[in-house]
Amino acid sequence: MFIVFEGVEGAGKSTQLRLLENCLRGEGHKVLALQEPGTTALGQRLRALLLNSKQADQPPQPLAEAFLFGAARAELVTTVIRPALAKGEIVLCDRYTASTVAYQGAKGADPFALSTLNDVAVQGVRPNLTVLLDLDPKMGLRRKQAEGPLNAFEEAIANWLDVVRAGYLRLAAASAHGWLILDARLPAEDIHRQIVARVAVMLGTVP
Ligand code: TYD
Helix, strand or coil, X not given: CXXXXXCCCCCCHHHHHHHHHXXXXXXXXXXXXXXXXXXXXXXXHHHHHHHCCCCCCCCCCHHHHXXXXXXXXXXXXXXXXXXXXXXXXXXXXXXXXXXXXXHHHHCCCCHHHHHHHHHHXXXXXXXXXXXXXXXXXHHHHHHHHHHCCCCHHHHHHHHHHHHHXXXXXXXXXXXXXXXXXXXXCCCHHHHHHHHHHHHHHHHCCCC
């Protein structure tokens, strides 16, 4: 079982991932919680390169940026996600392919190229469920800024997050199943309950 959390900054992905992780562990499941980009050594280095480049640095073109996120993803799939799934673990991931479509798409990269690149990177490893925490980006940014200053990547994308949000919703609408779209303005506990209900159906543990 492979579950991905998606949404704009401040939508509450990490909070929901932790809540689900604790809940599934409490039920006795083996759970692996991951973050994109990150987790692997290459992922960590690309994360630093992508998210905290100095302002003076020339930012990469959207397609080049997508390849860097894709490289981190290919490494993560090969070395961590696929082996864990093969062992029967439940894998939870903070962001995955939809982030590339939504963010690099918002920056102007060709959607077909992004979809092809994603296909190559994931090598057939697709989520059973993508939870989209849908939120007005203005609200998300307010939440995020209350936690601390934005990083260089977030500063640059801040004015385009409405396009990112629309990209997510388009992608979810185009996918026949495998998505759970939730209103991220709701209290965290309510959102958690809805996620748990869906996952219980998938695990066949509905009472
Ligand atoms: P992160 O600190 O994980 O953001 P958040 O706390 O909101 O999850 O930073 C990830 C950033 O990278 C986020 O702004 C979205 C962006 N991103 C892409 O643009 N494309 C991608 O494929 C991925 C995985 C992330």
